[in-house]
Amino acid sequence: MQDQIKLFSPATVANLACGFDVLGMALDSVGDEMIIKKSKNKGISISKIVGQDLPIEATKNVAGVAALELYKELEVDYGFEIQIFKNIKPGSGIGSSAASAAGAVWGMNELLGKPFSPNELVAFAMEGERLASGNAHADNVAPALFGGFTLVRSYKPLEVIKLACPEELYAVVIHPQIELKTADSRKILKPTISLRDGVTHWGNVGGLVAGLYTNNYKLIGDCLKDVIAEPQRADLIPHYYELKHQVIKSGALGVGISGSGPSIFALTKGKKIAKGVAKTMQTVYQNIGVDFDIHISKVNQKGIYKID
Amino acid sequence: MQDQIKLFSPATVANLACGFDVLGMALDSVGDEMIIKKSKNKGISISKIVGQDLPIEATKNVAGVAALELYKELEVDYGFEIQIFKNIKPGSGIGSSAASAAGAVWGMNELLGKPFSPNELVAFAMEGERLASGNAHADNVAPALFGGFTLVRSYKPLEVIKLACPEELYAVVIHPQIELKTADSRKILKPTISLRDGVTHWGNVGGLVAGLYTNNYKLIGDCLKDVIAEPQRADLIPHYYELKHQVIKSGALGVGISGSGPSIFALTKGKKIAKGVAKTMQTVYQNIGVDFDIHISKVNQKGIYKID
Numbered sequence: 001m002q003d004q005i006k007l008f009s010p011a012t013v014a015n016l017a018c019g020f021d022v023l024g025m026a027l028d029s030v031g032d033e034m035i036i037k038k039s040k041n042k043g044i045s046i047s048k049i050v051g052q053d054l055p056i057e058a059t060k061n062v063a064g065v066a067a068l069e070l071y072k073e074l075e076v077d078y079g080f081e082i083q084i085f086k087n088i089k090p091g092s093g094i095g096s097s098a099a100s101a102a103g104a105v106w107g108m109n110e111l112l113g114k115p116f117s118p119n120e121l122v123a124f125a126m127e128g129e130r131l132a133s134g135n136a137h138a139d140n141v142a143p144a145l146f147g148g149f150t151l152v153r154s155y156k157p158l159e160v161i162k163l164a165c166p167e168e169l170y171a172v173v174i175h176p177q178i179e180l181k182t183a184d185s186r187k188i189l190k191p192t193i194s195l196r197d198g199v200t201h202w203g204n205v206g207g208l209v210a211g212l213y214t215n216n217y218k219l220i221g222d223c224l225k226d227v228i229a230e231p232q233r234a235d236l237i238p239h240y241y242e243l244k245h246q247v248i249k250s251g252a253l254g255v256g257i258s259g260s261g262p263s264i265f266a267l268t269k270g271k272k273i274a275k276g277v278a279k280t281m282q283t284v285y286q287n288i289g290v291d292f293d294i295h296i297s298k299v300n301q302k303g304i305y306k307i308d
Numbered sequence: 309m310q311d312q313i314k315l316f317s318p319a320t321v322a323n324l325a326c327g328f329d330v331l332g333m334a335l336d337s338v339g340d341e342m343i344i345k346k347s348k349n350k351g352i353s354i355s356k357i358v359g360q361d362l363p364i365e366a367t368k369n370v371a372g373v374a375a376l377e378l379y380k381e382l383e384v385d386y387g388f389e390i391q392i393f394k395n396i397k398p399g400s401g402i403g404s405s406a407a408s409a410a411g412a413v414w415g416m417n418e419l420l421g422k423p424f425s426p427n428e429l430v431a432f433a434m435e436g437e438r439l440a441s442g443n444a445h446a447d448n449v450a451p452a453l454f455g456g457f458t459l460v461r462s463y464k465p466l467e468v469i470k471l472a473c474p475e476e477l478y479a480v481v482i483h484p485q486i487e488l489k490t491a492d493s494r495k496i497l498k499p500t501i502s503l504r505d506g507v508t509h510w511g512n513v514g515g516l517v518a519g520l521y522t523n524n525y526k527l528i529g530d531c532l533k534d535v536i537a538e539p540q541r542a543d544l545i546p547h548y549y550e551l552k553h554q555v556i557k558s559g560a561l562g563v564g565i566s567g568s569g570p571s572i573f574a575l576t577k578g579k580k581i582a583k584g585v586a587k588t589m590q591t592v593y594q595n596i597g598v599d600f601d602i603h604i605s606k607v608n609q610k611g612i613y614k615i616d
Contacts, residue, residue, distance in 0.1 A: 020503075022511040153515040153531065154508075161518050161527070192500045195328075195536070200462075202510040203330040207461035209514045210469050213521035219469070223461065228503070 004037040005110050008307050009103030010147075010300045011088045012095035013171060013265045014139035017224040017256030018204035022152045024095075024143035027171060029297035032099045033307065034063070035083040036107030042079045044068050051086035058082075062128035066101035069127040070108055070116070080108055089293070092175045093263035098140030101128025106145060106304045121145050123158050135186060140259065147303030149212055166215045169299050170274035172252070174281040175263045176238055177291040185260035188232055197227045217269045221253025224267065230257055237262045243284045250280040271296070312345040313418050316615050317411030318455075318608045319396045320403035321479060321573045322447035325532040325564030326512035330460045332403075332451035335479060337605035340407040341393040341615065342371070344415030350387045352376050359394035366390075370436035374409035377435040378416055378424070388416055397601070400483045401571035406448030409436025414453060414612045429453050431466050443494060448567065455611030457520055474523040477607050478582035480560070482589040483571040484546055485599040493568035496540055505535045525577045529561025532575065538565055545570045551592045558588040579604070 010031040016023040039045065044058045044067040058064030063082055071080065082104055088096040102125040109116050116124075125141035138160065142150040148165040152158075204223040211219035234240040237257065243264060244255045251273045252266035264281075268274040274296045285292045318339040324331040347353065352366045352375040366372030371390055379388065390412055396404040410433040417424050424432075433449035446468065450458040456473040460466075512531040519527035542548040545565065551572060552563045559581045560574035572589070576582040582604050593600045 019510060019514065021507045022514060151511065151514045151518065153511045153527075159515075159530075161515055163514075163518055164521070189503065191503055193503050193506050195497065195499055195501050198501050198506040198509060198536075199329045201506060202327060202513040203459065203461045205510040206327065206330060206459045206471075206513045206517045207467075207469055209517040210459065210471055210521070213472070213518070219461075222467075228506075 002111060004035060005107050006033065006035045006307050007103055007107050007304055008033055009099040009106070009304045010144055011295070012098055012140045012143040013173065014095065014259040015226070015229065015256065016208070017226040017230070017254065018201050018208055019151070020201070020226070020229055021137060021139055023149065023205065023208070024139040025149050025171065026143040026147050026300035026303060027094065027173065027295060027297040028300035030087060030094070030295045032087055032103055033085040034100070034103040034107060036104065036111060037081045038111055039079045039081040042077065044071055044080050044082065046082045046084065048083040049086065050084070052090060054086070054090065062097040062132050063100040063104040065131045066125045066128035067104040067108060069124040070105045074112070089175065091179055093180070093257070093259040093261045094173055094175065095140035095144060095259065097128055097132035098125065098144050101125040102141045102144040103304055110306070118145055119158055119160055122160055133186065143303070145303050147301050148299060151209070163209060164213045165299050165301060166212065166217065168270050169217070169220070170268045170271055171297050171299060172266045172268065172274050172277045172281065173258055173263050173295045173297070174243070174285065175293040176285060178238065178262050180236055180260070180262045185233060185236065189229060190232070193228055200225065200227050217253055221267060224254025224256050226256055233257055233261055237264065238290050239284060239288055240264065243281060246280050246284055247277050250277045252277045310419060312343060313415050314341065314343045314615050315411055315415050315612055316341055317407040317414070317612045318452055319603070320406055320448045320451040321481065322403065322567040323534070323537065323564065324516065325534040325538070325562065326509050326516055327459070328509070328534070328537055329445060329447055331457065331513065331516070332447040333457050333479065334451040334455050334608035334611060335402065335481065335603060335605040336608035338395060338402070338603045340395055340411055342408070342411040342415060343391040344412065344419060345389045346419055347387045347389040350385065352379055352388055352390065354390045354392065356391040357394065358392070360398060362394070362398065370405040370440050371408040371412035373439045374433045374436035375412040375416060377432040378413045382420070397483065399487050401488070401565070401567040401569045402481055402483065403448035403452060403567065405436055405440035406433065406452050409433040410449045410452035411612055418614070426453055427466055427468055430468055441494065451611070453611050455609050456607060459517070471517060472521045473607050473609060474520065474525065474528070476578050477525070477528070478576045478579055479605050479607060480574045480576065480582050480585045480589065481566055481571050481603045481605070482551070482593065483601045484593060485601070486546065486570050488544055488568070488570045493541060493544065497537060498540070501536055508533065508535050525561055529575065532562025532564050534564055541565055541569055545572065546598050547592060547596055548572065551589060554588050554592055555585050558585045560585045
């Protein structure tokens with residue numbers, strides 16, 4: 001059995017406008033890299049973090065906490081060492097904590113000979129999310145682990161469904177360089193919604209899933225509607241509605257807040273339109289003088305994978 | 309062009325547990341029959357209603373109101389005469405008003421050479437629903453017109469999506485002979501829900517749609533969950549939870565209230581289990597002394613159709 005593995009763990013877009021807390025999608029052009037090694041020392045240690053200033057103590061690091069959650073299930077006389085090469089900025093809203101947490105447990109599972117199911121890995125990785133945001137949600141760790149589009153159908157019991165994904169679907173994500181913590185962004189959400197808004201959301205989730213299975217790009221875009229979180233969170237993101245308006249004019253299928261923000265995502269049919277959308281986003285934020293990163297990515301179909 | 313048409317318009321199950329106001333399904337073994345004729349007299353007249361005591365005046369009859377809505381769009385020097393052979397009991401919760409309203413406009417559209425799209429027919433038929441329940445909902449008229457499973461993704465603009473439907477899916481519907489008006493059953497619903505319950509519903513709607521496209525019968529059943537309307541409406545239906553419990557034990561994939569009740573529906577994989585479920589329903593209601601009708605039906609794939 002191999003003793004170490006190097007892996008790529010993708011950034012992810014959660015919620016996808018209509019599917020608050022249940023839908024997510026994996027990106028391909030941005031993600032963390034990690035090395036997971038078996039170690040003579042029992043327990044979990046983090047030996048290296050490159051690219052970001054994050055806690056190296058396992059119990060205070062999202063990857064460490066997820067790894068410890070899996071490790072609790074084992075009876076072994078060895079441990080695991082984790083190295084993290086962060087390419088996803090924490091607080092960006094594209095699943096930075098999820099990528100590291102999911103990568104840690106995926107890598108350990110590979111080294112152990114895959115004793116755990118993908119659903120079990122999601123449950124371990126969710127503990128990393130609990131550390132990051134106070135809420136053990138699965139809408140980023142699920143697409144990181146499964147790839148493509150995922151639906152967290154149920155938490156009790158935990159059940160993740162990997163949905164279909166049309167070939168030509170591209171995502172463009174812009175990350176304005178402002179700080180916005182998931183925990184704070186969740187706090188502003190009212191705990192109740194109108195039944196009418198609920199109906200709008202489950203109508204759109206149903207339509208989005210139908211669109212994914214039938215390669216209906218227009219339908220997918222039409223369903224990217226958020227009448228619950230977007231009106232409450234848009235003010236936290238610079239010029240959100242202006243950007244959205246311009247991006248739709250540039251041919252995007254739909255636009256929404258990525259996870260709890262501040263990143264904004266758009267879906268497009270094909271790479272050419274994706275490039276145009278990225279240019280539009282860039283122009284809007286350059287004009288208002290906000291720093292940003294932009295990612296153009298095909299949807300990642302396979303989730304976390306081994307690299308050399 | 310033909311001058312008259314005889315048609316079958318199916319009973320329908322709306323909501324399907326998780327999809328309040330958006331999902332619906334058509335039955336095959338029960339429905340109204342109607343004859344629609346061109347008439348020298350302008351306007352809409354109802355010349356015959358067999359099987360139920362319902363208003364014959366067009367403006368007071370759901371079929372008449374729907375027909376008038378379509379007729380308003382025409383510039384013709386003739387009218388239409390409608391005959392209705394009611395097999396669906398009003399107030400049963402399986403789309404009695406929807407079948408008549410949808411049948412009327414579908415038949416007229418056929419006689420006119422199909423100038424209107426299915427979505428336009430849904431909009432006309434919804435006016436019949438407004439008369440019946442005070443609310444122009446589409447979750448019964450849509451499956452009556454399209455057949456199979458339908459999703460009313462949006463009302464403004466109106467957009468109905470016909471979903472996939474696995475071949476072996478059967479429905480069993482029991483109608484306890486108690487009166488329950490849609491308007492009353494809607495009135496008891498609270499106008500707000502918790503965000504948490506909303507998430508549960510859109511997770512299940514997404515899962516149900518995925519199950520329909522992937523022939524995943526277990527998933528379809530698991531998604532038939534209602535944490536919003538069922539807890540508020542179950543008390544209106546005799547021994548609802550007991551019946552549900554027994555029906556699940558008999559092998560049904562899932563159970564829910566049909567529309568706003570009082571009918572209860574179950575889905576099964578295959579006819580054999582459907583028959584067993586029907587027997588279980590029968591036993592429960594015989595034991596408590598409630599009169600009932602039971603329908604066992606394959607899902608109707610084609611919606612309203614011409615008969616001889």
